[in-house]
Amino acid sequence: MSNDIDKDETMSNDLNDQHTGDQHASGDIESLEFSVEYDDAGSFGEAPAQPAAGTAQDDADKAAKPAVDTDANATATSANASHVDQTMRLAKGKDASKTNAATERAYATTNHRLDRQVRDRVLLKSYPTFSLNHVTTTARKTGRHVLDDLSMAFYTGTLYAVKVLSDEDDPEQRTTLMAVMGAFMAPTSGEVMSKSSNFTELELGELRGHRLGLVPQRYAVRGDLDAEGSLLYAMNGSGRGFLKPKPVIAREMLQSVGYTEATSGKKVSELSPLDQRRVAIARALCCDAETVILDEPTKGLSESDAAELLELLRRIARSRDPKRVVIIVTSDDAVASAAQKVYDLTD
Numbered sequence: 639m640s641n642d643i644d645k646d647e648t649m650s651n652d653l654n655d656q657h658t659g660d661q662h663a664s665g666d667i668e669s670l671e672f673s674v675e676y677d678d679a680g681s682f683g684e685a686p687a688q689p690a691a692g693t694a695q696d697d698a699d700k701a702a703k704p705a706v707d708t709d710a711n712a713t714a715t716s717a718n719a720s721h722v723d724q725t726m727r728l729a730k731g732k733d734a735s736k737t738n739a740a741t742e743r744a745y746a747t748t749n750h751r752l753d754r755q756v757r758d759r760v761l762l763k764s765y766p767t768f769s770l771n772h773v774t775t776t777a778r779k780t781g782r783h784v785l786d787d788l789s790m791a792f793y794t795g796t797l798y799a800v801k802v803l804s805d806e807d808d809p810e811q812r813t814t815l816m817a818v819m820g821a822f823m824a825p826t827s828g829e830v831m832s833k834s835s836n837f838t839e840l841e842l843g844e845l846r847g848h849r850l851g852l853v854p855q856r857y858a859v860r861g862d863l864d865a866e867g868s869l870l871y872a873m874n875g876s877g878r879g880f881l882k883p884k885p886v887i888a889r890e891m892l893q894s895v896g897y898t899e900a901t902s903g904k905k906v907s908e909l910s911p912l913d914q915r916r917v918a919i920a921r922a923l924c925c926d927a928e929t930v931i932l933d934e935p936t937k938g939l940s941e942s943d944a945a946e947l948l949e950l951l952r953r954i955a956r957s958r959d960p961k962r963v964v965i966i967v968t969s970d971d972a973v974a975s976a977a978q979k980v981y982d983l984t985d
Contacts (some may be wrong), residue, residue, distance in 0.1 A: 767929055771828055796963065833848075853921075858921070864900075865920075869917075869920060888920075919932075
């Protein structure tokens with residue numbers, strides 16, 4: 639503060655000296671007055687005329703400025719209101735777009751799910767439980783096509799019949815077909831399929847021990863064993879595990895096919911022809927075979943026994959736990975007519 643006061647006093651003394659001095663003082667005075675007024679306008683008396691005029695002009699500008707600012711504010715307010723309105727419209731449009739997009743996504747998801755379900759059903763339908771695809775077998779000696787470009791598809795829940803020529807009319811057709819379907823003979827060309835797997839891709843133990851249940855005309859069961867022993871013999875040879883004790887499974891399976899004789903202590907060779915067939919069918923089922931193939935199952939049976947056996951096969955095919963496909967290879971028209979679907983190879 640003392641330095642500022644000394645400075646002001648010095649400047650004031652200089653001004654007094656210059657008012658009595660030479661002609662060049664006026665320019666210096668104006669310069670000094672300008673400088674002093676810049677530092678502290680209230681420290682000196684009257685303000686010079688030129689700065690006062692400038693101050694009046696500034697006051698006029700300040701007086702006019704509020705009006706200009708008011709117009710500018712009004713314009714800005716209007717612009718802001720317009721911008722807010724536009725923003726709200728855009729927000730509403732975005733909300734509507736989001737709603738439409740969400741709806742479209744929901745429809746797309748539903749359609750995709752339905753399409754996938756349809757594709758899955760078609761895919762499952764395209765792979766039957768058992769099938770022959772363009773199978774041809776050629777006899778080595780004669781070069782004859784015993785099976786010529788044969789295609790058949792078999793699905794669970796259905797009793798099928800494959801109508802073949804009698805052994806007198808064609809001694810090779812039936813035996814060749816059974817050999818190919820039972821994985822005892824590979825076709826010359828074509829594929830034999832268990833679901834989506836080619837027979838050539840599967841182990842024989844898995845095919846015959848689990849996937850296929852075969853009931854040939856002869857030697858379907860061992861005559862020197864009893865009914866329960868025949869099933870145990872098959873289960874032991876399958877190489878697979880079972881959830882229940884094997885004797886329990888054997889007795890339950892025999893009961894399910896209508897076998898009422900003693901399950902043990904009586905040889906199969908001592909049973910009636912119908913009961914022998916029942917034991918053979920139970921043996922084919924005991925390892926949970928998906929496909930059951932029977933070669934002339936009613937041959938040698940009375941008419942009533944044949945009807946009873948065919949009804950048993952229909953019931954097995956209709957069973958849903960587990961699901962199976964049952965295929966009868968026969969040259970008998972009456973037996974073929976009992977099936978739900980027939981493939982005729984006699985044409």
